[in-house]
Amino acid sequence: MPARKPPSIFRNRSGNRASGRPGQQQPAQGTPEVDIERFSHEVRGIARHQGKTLFVDNALPGEKVRIRYTASRAKFDEAVATDILSPSDDRQPLPCPHAETCGGCALQHMQPTAQIAAKQQILLDQLQRFASASPEQVLPPLTADIAGYRRKARLGVRYVKPPHKKGAASKPRLVLGFREKRSNNLTDIRECLVMPASFSSQLPQLHQLIERCHEGRQISHIEVAVGEDATALVVRHLKPLPDEDRQRWLDFVQPLGWHLYLQADDTPRKVWPEDGDERLNYKLPEFDLTLHFHPQDFVQVNFAINRQMVHRAIELLDPQPGERVLDLFCGLGNFTLPLAKRAAEVVGVEGALALTRRGRENAEHNRLGNVQFQAADLTEDFSTSPWARGGFDKILLDPPRTGALEVVRNIAHFGAKRIVYVSCNPATLARDTAELLQRGYRLTKAGVMDMFPHTTHVESIALFERT
Template identity: 85%
Template sequence: MSSKRPPFKASTKGRKAAPHKRSAKSSSKPSASTPTVAIDALSHEVRGIARLDGKTLFVDNALPGETVKVRYLAHRAKFDEAVATEIIEPAPERQQPPCPHFELCGGCALQHMQPDAQIAAKEKILLDQLQRFAHTSPADVLPPLTSDSVGYRNKARLGTRYVKEAHKKGEGNKPRLVLGFREKRSNNLTDIRECLVMPEAFSRQLPHLHQLIDRCREGRHISHVEVAAGEEAIALVVRHLKPLPESDLQLWLDFVRQQGWHLYLQADDTPHKVWPEDGEERLSYTLPEFGLTMHFHPQDFVQVNFAINRQMVQRAIALLDPQPNERVLDLFCGLGNFTLPLAKRAAEVVGVEGALDLTRRGRENAERNQLNNVQFQAADLTEDFSTSLWARGGFDKILLDPPRTGALEVVRNIAHFGAQRIVYVSCNPATLARDTAELLQRGYRLSKAGVMDMFPHTTHVESIALFERQ
């Protein structure tokens, strides 16, 4: 993690939206007109699509079938961008956003859409992208994986910034603390006092966290606070740009002790745990169907939605169907979220990850869960790894869970293994579709695919696909 302070800015005008900053690609200053348009469809970014004066208009906060009044955000060569400011004729799928910060906060862009409509829209995006880039559709569309749409997010980073209030007669310019997430289309911060997608135990403490930072003598040198929730505890990682005086440290200790939380301080790239003083720097979650407990550092990558993660792991294992005599490869394995459940079913599993710290965590989790038929390897997965010692035995089945950029080099390299099944977990339907086209050329067919509501109320689309050798 970078030691530089993030480029946060904060709005000083309450809930009034900050003016849109024109992109370098904008062809002109946004028009001040507020036309009324009819929304025809949703884009792959889950924005409303309209046509106005022969030009495509992408509209935030708008749903198909609606008539809305819009405010322009940007003009571009081939399309314009706007936001709906008044809903004249609402769609049946529209709902009142449950969060009071919806208008400004950039975290949950779909709270105006009912949850069932959100997941239906995401499924359509997945299928459209597969058809557009791979010219194919799955033989079977899997039912969506869903769970609660509130209180699901176990990790987040809140930025802090002191800003000056507008000058009032007879008063000085007193800086005001802003604590929250980035606003939509801006580097400004939304000053939040609750967050419906975070665990309720954390959300209700946000006003107290705000007060705590404001009371610190060196509070203005705290750049952000990360929260990570395990199933048994919550950890705070406080990033501070100057050493905290003893009085500030005591304020933090009093706060976390009262809540029963863990506290980490981070002055450079490496945080260190200061409370509780005993015990490891670990949180945990469980995969009950496989009898596993997974341990992680608060800054490790883990899936942010434990409920969907459990369903996702079960589905991935069921689709891959590892047998007791088979050797399985898990690529982009992280700390073993899929690797260890696979090891419960297969003869041998090899987990490969580019981050050395995560492979160490994987070995740690294998040892904690008393699994000795699994190995973790660190490797650059953009390179051909087929001649590596751990790959020479070949693999019967393969699972991959790449980042948003996808796994184009990987699917080219793994095809020669001749695995009968490949399960691909994706957080970007566009790169999944691109890689699907590559697998189809290499003798696989897309048997099944479906979406998973890992990030309710956001535009992120998580999906899973099964490829079988023809």
């Protein structure tokens, strides 16, 4: 896995505020009725009004909606559907009480099966648009539970003044939650549909705890990481917390069995339990593997989909006992170690030195001696590196959203029989697909994975075979 945070489900995707991006004008006036024709690649409704393209949040293809403008640009406008006049059969009631304000789950108004079908179509459209290609076989989507799936998140903490009322006190109130739609403001949440229930149920108590702290205003955000063995909180504070506040946090986490980290600078420090072990873990039972990670490491946040994804990647790559395999953007070994269970030798390469160290820890813990982890700048030509000179029979890559254009140019000369590409951005996957096709590969299989249900993020996997 790459040294990057996964695309956050709590990033702004839809809503009723101007986004403030360059080139934006004041929103147009009026509340017209429009017909939604199709989805954009960002899973927003597309309509036409007065000769101008209109991107509409909270709208589904085939619907007639009344809209309110949120932004105007030279070539298109943006809006939100305020009234659904003719609802689609794919529309469903909002399952989360915060859905209309929280910027996290932008597709809660859409049936889950329709969500994944739309994402599959976006993948196929992007491949056709940027690579003039279609997979020879479309793989069945990978799906799992759509609630409680997210094992990592970051909550903002902020004290805000309520709207001023004449004659009324304006005492700041605590807001704990995720960003509002198209805004830097926070939505104050007391439950979260996509977080594990063990954490979501504690949100009201967490809110009260911060309010009781003497220096609660010095807390800027809280990170949560839920492993299969424990839950960890990382409390980010702008200056050291007094002993009374520190004890309040200990009193909160200890009965729950959670780990506690305090972070006043760049380095979080574990304060409970006092065992010095700064690791959580998740398991890949099919491969008899346990992978350890620091609460701030990048890991796939949907453990159920991750297990299916690893299975599919290994199945597509089909490593054989005598083969040498390359895993690029390998992170802490999510694919590297399962590959090592099948191949003769696996080399995992990652840009972040800390993650390569974590990969070596995991290899040692799982007693795998046929795998090595290397740190390298993958935007540079690495073909002459000592670890690359032996060549590779098969290659797996899992790049960040920017894709792997330089990488696919550099790896083509290895002549690997198969390449499996795991993508979190169908546009850059399609761009890189065009490059691989030019270099003698064909796109044989591709499909989507519901890694982030209720969101607009499209996760996919593709198999390329040497012609």
